Amino acid sequence: MRRRVRAIIVVLPILGLTITGFRLAQQDDEIQAIRQAVQYYLDGHATGQRAVMEQAFHSSARLQAIRDGAISIRPIEEYLSGSPGRPADDESQRRRRVVSIDYHGTAAVAKIELDYPSVVFVDYMQLLKIGNQWKIVNKIYHMDRK
Amino acid sequence: MWVPIARSSCAACVLFTVLLMPALVAQQARPAPYIEEAQIERAVADSYIGGLRTRDFTLIRSICLPNAVMMSARGDGSLSVTTLDQWSRRFDPANSPFTELEASIAKIDREGTAAQVKILFLVDGDTSVTDFLHMLKVDGKWRIANIIDY
Numbered sequence: 001m002r003r004r005v006r007a008i009i010v011v012l013p014i015l016g017l018t019i020t021g022f023r024l025a026q027q028d029d030e031i032q033a034i035r036q037a038v039q040y041y042l043d044g045h046a047t048g049q050r051a052v053m054e055q056a057f058h059s060s061a062r063l064q065a066i067r068d069g070a071i072s073i074r075p076i077e078e079y080l081s082g083s084p085g086r087p088a089d090d091e092s093q094r095r096r097r098v099v100s101i102d103y104h105g106t107a108a109v110a111k112i113e114l115d116y117p118s119v120v121f122v123d124y125m126q127l128l129k130i131g132n133q134w135k136i137v138n139k140i141y142h143m144d145r146k
Numbered sequence: 147m148w149v150p151i152a153r154s155s156c157a158a159c160v161l162f163t164v165l166l167m168p169a170l171v172a173q174q175a176r177p178a179p180y181i182e183e184a185q186i187e188r189a190v191a192d193s194y195i196g197g198l199r200t201r202d203f204t205l206i207r208s209i210c211l212p213n214a215v216m217m218s219a220r221g222d223g224s225l226s227v228t229t230l231d232q233w234s235r236r237f238d239p240a241n242s243p244f245t246e247l248e249a250s251i252a253k254i255d256r257e258g259t260a261a262q263v264k265i266l267f268l269v270d271g272d273t274s275v276t277d278f279l280h281m282l283k284v285d286g287k288w289r290i291a292n293i294i295d296y
Contacts, residue, residue: 060225062215064291066259066282073213102253102264104276105296106219109262111255122257126278126294131223138217138292140280142258 034101034108037127037134042096045114050083058128058135065141093117103127108134120144183254186261186281186288194279194290195249195265201239209290211282216293244269259283 037056044053061076099111106129114121126138197205216228248268255262267275280292
């Protein structure tokens with residue numbers, strides 16, 4: 001009986017730690033997968049390549065912002081078709097970073113900052129895990145001129 | 147004894163006026179921090195969460211932009227997109243899908259006229275639902291542009 005109790009005392013914490021470790025690893029994998037979708041977006045900006053940018057977005061995605069006091073809505077196709085195909089002339093001076101990522105289940109959000117020589121954009125992305133892949137389904141943004 | 151006290155009081159008044167008053171005036175002139183976040187929190191609590199709780203879709207519609215959509219990932223791996231009109235038709239005030247809805251606004255992140263809000267729901271004490279809202283400030287009011295949930 002004592003042996004059994006001892007075995008339970010030893011095994012239970014190990015089991016708990018293993019499950020916790022597995023969950024943390026799963027969370028880490030999910031964050032990495034979300035970050036990859038966001039990275040396609042950042043790389044799309046850096047390269048100006050439509051093929052790179054469109055990997056980040058779902059085909060039904062929308063982009064919205066307040067421009068000059070009015071709401072501006074752009075479907076993703078219109079946004080992608082504006083890809084210049086090459087990096088911007090001042091690409092070396094452009095800075096981009098992922099500020100934060102949060103998720104629950106198959107829904108995620110990311111905050112991104114694009115710091116360019118004359119303007120700073122803050123993008124808020126909504127992502128969904130569709131067919132085992134994270135895709136941006138909505139983007140809203142705010143722009144401040146320097 | 148009277149004179150020194152009066153002099154020191156007078157000096158304190160001058161010191162207050164010269165040094166502290168401008169600082170106080172500047173403090174009052176500056177916009178209160180997080181005033182926008184407070185407006186977002188109130189609007190979401192009153193109209194969105196309030197509308198869900200009381201099963202009043204007019205409240206929910208009042209805080210949403212006309213073209214707002216609710217999106218989620220279906221179990222079969224496809225994208226579900228629900229417009230406000232589609233949602234309102236499914237929104238039966240007489241038959242609530244829950245008896246108890248606990249809600250807390252877990253996070254508000256704002257930059258200028260754009261904001262992201264995270265709401266945690268506990269439905270009937272045993273089901274967790276998370277809503278992420280995209281909000282834009284239009285004509286001085288914070289409105290929901292998109293909702294995703296899990």
